[in-house]
Amino acid sequence: MKFYKKYILGITLLGVLSTSCDSEWLDREPPNILVDDQVWNDTKLVTGVLSNYYDRLPAHTSLTGGWVDFAAYDEAMWSGYSGNDWLNNLVTYDYGRWGLWDYGLIRDINLAIDKLNTLSTLPAEQRTQFISELRFIRAWVYFDHVKRMGGVPLITEELIYDFGGDPSYLQYPRNTEAEVYDFVISEMEDIAGTLGNAGSKTRANRFTALAVVSRAALYAGSLAKYNSAMSAPISLPGGEVGIPAARAAAYFTKALAASETILKEGGYALYRSNPNLGENFYEAVISKNGNSEVIWAQDFLLSADKRHGFTYDNVARSAREDNLGSSAITPGLNLVEEFQYLDGTPGILKTRTADGSDYLYYEKVSDLFANKDARMYGTIIYPGASFRGQEIFMQAGVAVWNGSTYDLVESNGLATEYSDGGVLTSAAGPHRSIQEVSNTGFYLRKYVDNAVGSSTRGIRSEVWWVRFRLGEIYLNAAEAAFELGQNGLALTYVNALRERAGFGTNSLSDLDITDIRHERRVELAFEDHVVWDYKRWRIAHEKWSGNPNNPESMIYSLYPYRVVRPGDERDGKYVFVKSVAPRFRAPRFFQMANYYSLIGQNIIDANPKIVRNPFH
Amino acid sequence: MKLISFKPILILLLGLLAASCEFDNFEAPKSTLSGRIVYNGETLGLRSTGVQVELWQRGYDLFQKIPVYVDQDGSFSAVLFDGDYKMTLIRGNGPWLDKTDSIDVQVRGSKMLDVEVSPYYHITNSSVSRSGNNLNVTFTVNGVNTSRALEFAAIYMGRTIITDAVRNEGRHLLTAQNITLGTPVTVQIPIPASLAGRQEVFVRIGAKTVGVPELIYTQSEAY
Known part of the structure; x- marks a missing residue:
C-alpha cells in the first residue's frame, strides 16, 4: 500500500508540474488554419485568395464549366454519349436557364476588400493594387449577373445581421439594369489605372478592365436600343429590366472609346504567326506561345495538374487516342454555311446543280469546301480537313446507281468496306445513330487540343479558355462605331479582321448591322457569345422560334457519299446530301420569358423586395 | 441489477413499435x-x-x-x-x-x-371549309381590350390537334392592316404540299397582341 501511495503522489506531482510549465496552453496559433493577420499581411497569401476568386468566376459555357451547352444553341448539336441526347431534344429553354445569384462570392470579395482596408499593414500601393483587382473581379461578377438576370441588388460592403429578430434592413431591392451596367463600367474605369499586372494574360490589367468596358457598354447600348425598338419592350416598372433608349448613344460612345484605347495603346496585335491562314486562326485562340492577341484567359497547366477533359470529349472520332469519348460537340451545317466564300459570296455549299436536278460531283470530299473563309478551317473540322497532321476523312456511305437514280447505302458500323472493296462508312463517320461519332458531318476544331496525348483521360489538355481576345475588341469597336453612325470606321475594323481570314484588303466596301452580326458569328463561334448577342439584339425569339420549319431553329447535317457507278466517269466521286441531323429532334425554342432568367422563389421568400422578372 | 435488465426489454419494445409504423407517412394527394x-x-x-x-x-x-x-x-x-x-x-x-x-x-x-379573364382580342364566327387544295376561312376578330394593338391574325394548319404558332405545318399571316375589328374576314389559302394529301387538316385561327408572347386561338378542329 505504501508503495502505491508513493506512485500516486509522484504522478500527481508530475501532472501539476507539467501544466504549470506552459502558461499559454489555450492561447496558441492554430496549426491548421491561417488567421486574418497572417493572410492579409502576406502578398503571397493574398495572391492565393485572388486566385481562388479568379477560379470561381461564373461562366455559362467554358472549357470546364457548362461546355455541353455549346451543343444547346444553333452552333452545334450533341453527338457524344447518348445519355446526353436531351441537348438535342430541348423542347423549350427552362426559365431558370442562365440563372445566377452568386452572392456568396460577392460577399467573399467584399470581406477581402474590407480586411485589406482594416487589417493589412502592407504598403499602401500594394494594398491598392490588390483592392483594385478584387474590385475588378466583383464588377465582372456583377456583369455576369446583369446579363442573365437584369438588375440585381448592388451590395458593395459586408452585411452583418444584428440578431435583433428583424432582418429587413438587410433586404435590398434590385437595382435597375442600367445602374448595374453603370456600376460595372465606372468600377472598371476607376481601377484601370491601379490594377498593375501589365502584360499578364491571366490576371486583370488596365486593358482587361477596358475590354470589360468595351463589352459591357456595348451590351448596355444595344439593350437600350433594341429593347426599345421592340413592338412591346421588355421592362419592369422599376427599371430592374429595360434601359431607356436615350442612353444608347452614351453607352456606344464608351464602348468605342474603350475599344480604341485597347487597339491603339494595348500593344496587342492580331495573331499572324502561321502563313497557313486556317491554322493561324486556330492558333490565334489556343496558342500560348507569344500570343499577341489574347487579352484575358483562364489558363491551365499540366505540370500543376490543372487540366481539363475538353479535348477528350470533343476530339474527332478518328483522331481519338482514348478508347472512349470523342465527338461530343459537333458543329451543324448552319454554322458551316455562315462562312463565306473568299470572293464574298454567301457560304451556301454547292451540292446540287443550279436547277436542282442532279448532284454536283467532287473529286475529293474536301473540294466542296475550297475557297472559303479561313476561319471555317480554324473553327471546324470538315470532311477531308486535317487535324494533328492526319486527314479526317468522312464518308457516310455509298450512292449506288440503279439505272435511274441513286440508292444511298449506309453501314451500321464505322470503318466498314463496301462490296466493291472501297470504303462504305469511314472511321470518322458521319453516322445516323452511333454515339460518339459525328451526327452532322463536322467536328469541332476550336479549343480542341492538337498536342499528342491530350485526348487521353490520363494526360488531358492544358488549352486555355479565352475570355477576351483582340478579335472581339475589333468587332466591339466596329459595332459601336456603326451604331454611332461612323460607318467608315466600322468598315476599317471589320475589314482588318476579314483580311486576317484571307479575304484580302478592304473586302467590304459597305456594311450594315447584319454584316457585323454575321462577322461576330463566324469570328467568335464557340467563345460563349451567341446567346448573349442574340439576347441583347432581341432576336433570340426569332432565331430560335421553336418551329421546325424555321431553318435557324434546326441543326442540319451534311453527309458525303461515294458514287458507285462502274463504267461512268462519275464513279468514285463524291456527292453530298443535306438534311436535318438525324439525332436532332426538337427545334430550339426561346420564349420571351427567357430574355431574363428566373429569380428563385427561395430568394424572393427571403427578400420580398425582389421583384420577379417579366413573364415569370 | 433488476432495473438494468429491464432496460433492454424497453428498447426492444420501442424497436418493435417503430417497425410497425408505416414506411411512408404521407399519403399521395388524391x-x-x-x-x-x-x-x-x-x-x-x-x-x-x-x-x-x-x-x-x-x-x-x-x-x-x-x-x-x-x-x-x-x-x-x-x-x-x-x-x-x-x-x-x-x-x-x-x-x-x-x-x-x-x-x-x-x-x-x-x-x-x-x-x-378579359382577353385583348377574341375571335368569333370562325368557319373553315375545304375545297380541293384550298381552305376557305372566315372569322371575325373582336377587340375586347384594345389598350394593346393587334399585331396580326394567322391561320395555322397542322397534322395534329396540337397546332399553334410554334407547331404547325403551314401558316397564313394577316397583318393588322388587313383586319377591321368586328368585321368578318374571308380568305382563301392554299393547303401546303406536306398536308394536301391528308384526310384531315387541323386548322386554328390565332390573334397576336403586341407585346404578349402568347396568342389567342380558336379551338383546334379537323377539316
Whole structure:
C-alpha cells in the first residue's frame, strides 16, 4: 500500500508540474488554419485568395464549366454519349436557364476588400493594387449577373445581421439594369489605372478592365436600343429590366472609346504567326506561345495538374487516342454555311446543280469546301480537313446507281468496306445513330487540343479558355462605331479582321448591322457569345422560334457519299446530301420569358423586395 | 441489477413499435382541381403548355408555387392535397389583361373552377371549309381590350390537334392592316404540299397582341 501511495503522489506531482510549465496552453496559433493577420499581411497569401476568386468566376459555357451547352444553341448539336441526347431534344429553354445569384462570392470579395482596408499593414500601393483587382473581379461578377438576370441588388460592403429578430434592413431591392451596367463600367474605369499586372494574360490589367468596358457598354447600348425598338419592350416598372433608349448613344460612345484605347495603346496585335491562314486562326485562340492577341484567359497547366477533359470529349472520332469519348460537340451545317466564300459570296455549299436536278460531283470530299473563309478551317473540322497532321476523312456511305437514280447505302458500323472493296462508312463517320461519332458531318476544331496525348483521360489538355481576345475588341469597336453612325470606321475594323481570314484588303466596301452580326458569328463561334448577342439584339425569339420549319431553329447535317457507278466517269466521286441531323429532334425554342432568367422563389421568400422578372 | 435488465426489454419494445409504423407517412394527394380559362363562358383556345397558372399555399415551411400548365383547349387540371390555395395568373403570360388579384381556391375532394379573364382580342364566327387544295376561312376578330394593338391574325394548319404558332405545318399571316375589328374576314389559302394529301387538316385561327408572347386561338378542329 505504501508503495502505491508513493506512485500516486509522484504522478500527481508530475501532472501539476507539467501544466504549470506552459502558461499559454489555450492561447496558441492554430496549426491548421491561417488567421486574418497572417493572410492579409502576406502578398503571397493574398495572391492565393485572388486566385481562388479568379477560379470561381461564373461562366455559362467554358472549357470546364457548362461546355455541353455549346451543343444547346444553333452552333452545334450533341453527338457524344447518348445519355446526353436531351441537348438535342430541348423542347423549350427552362426559365431558370442562365440563372445566377452568386452572392456568396460577392460577399467573399467584399470581406477581402474590407480586411485589406482594416487589417493589412502592407504598403499602401500594394494594398491598392490588390483592392483594385478584387474590385475588378466583383464588377465582372456583377456583369455576369446583369446579363442573365437584369438588375440585381448592388451590395458593395459586408452585411452583418444584428440578431435583433428583424432582418429587413438587410433586404435590398434590385437595382435597375442600367445602374448595374453603370456600376460595372465606372468600377472598371476607376481601377484601370491601379490594377498593375501589365502584360499578364491571366490576371486583370488596365486593358482587361477596358475590354470589360468595351463589352459591357456595348451590351448596355444595344439593350437600350433594341429593347426599345421592340413592338412591346421588355421592362419592369422599376427599371430592374429595360434601359431607356436615350442612353444608347452614351453607352456606344464608351464602348468605342474603350475599344480604341485597347487597339491603339494595348500593344496587342492580331495573331499572324502561321502563313497557313486556317491554322493561324486556330492558333490565334489556343496558342500560348507569344500570343499577341489574347487579352484575358483562364489558363491551365499540366505540370500543376490543372487540366481539363475538353479535348477528350470533343476530339474527332478518328483522331481519338482514348478508347472512349470523342465527338461530343459537333458543329451543324448552319454554322458551316455562315462562312463565306473568299470572293464574298454567301457560304451556301454547292451540292446540287443550279436547277436542282442532279448532284454536283467532287473529286475529293474536301473540294466542296475550297475557297472559303479561313476561319471555317480554324473553327471546324470538315470532311477531308486535317487535324494533328492526319486527314479526317468522312464518308457516310455509298450512292449506288440503279439505272435511274441513286440508292444511298449506309453501314451500321464505322470503318466498314463496301462490296466493291472501297470504303462504305469511314472511321470518322458521319453516322445516323452511333454515339460518339459525328451526327452532322463536322467536328469541332476550336479549343480542341492538337498536342499528342491530350485526348487521353490520363494526360488531358492544358488549352486555355479565352475570355477576351483582340478579335472581339475589333468587332466591339466596329459595332459601336456603326451604331454611332461612323460607318467608315466600322468598315476599317471589320475589314482588318476579314483580311486576317484571307479575304484580302478592304473586302467590304459597305456594311450594315447584319454584316457585323454575321462577322461576330463566324469570328467568335464557340467563345460563349451567341446567346448573349442574340439576347441583347432581341432576336433570340426569332432565331430560335421553336418551329421546325424555321431553318435557324434546326441543326442540319451534311453527309458525303461515294458514287458507285462502274463504267461512268462519275464513279468514285463524291456527292453530298443535306438534311436535318438525324439525332436532332426538337427545334430550339426561346420564349420571351427567357430574355431574363428566373429569380428563385427561395430568394424572393427571403427578400420580398425582389421583384420577379417579366413573364415569370 | 433488476432495473438494468429491464432496460433492454424497453428498447426492444420501442424497436418493435417503430417497425410497425408505416414506411411512408404521407399519403399521395388524391383531390383534383380542374378548370378552364373562360371569357363570357366560352373556353379560350391557347397554345399547349404556353400558359401557366400558379397555385400557392401558405402556412408551410416551403413556400414554392405549384405550376399548372394549361392545355391547348384552355383546360387545366392538377392533383392536390385538400387545402386552401391561392391561384395567380402570371403577368404578361396569357393573351389577356393582367389579372393581379389572386383567386381563392378551396380544394376538398374534387373542385371545378372557371377562371374568367378579359382577353385583348377574341375571335368569333370562325368557319373553315375545304375545297380541293384550298381552305376557305372566315372569322371575325373582336377587340375586347384594345389598350394593346393587334399585331396580326394567322391561320395555322397542322397534322395534329396540337397546332399553334410554334407547331404547325403551314401558316397564313394577316397583318393588322388587313383586319377591321368586328368585321368578318374571308380568305382563301392554299393547303401546303406536306398536308394536301391528308384526310384531315387541323386548322386554328390565332390573334397576336403586341407585346404578349402568347396568342389567342380558336379551338383546334379537323377539316
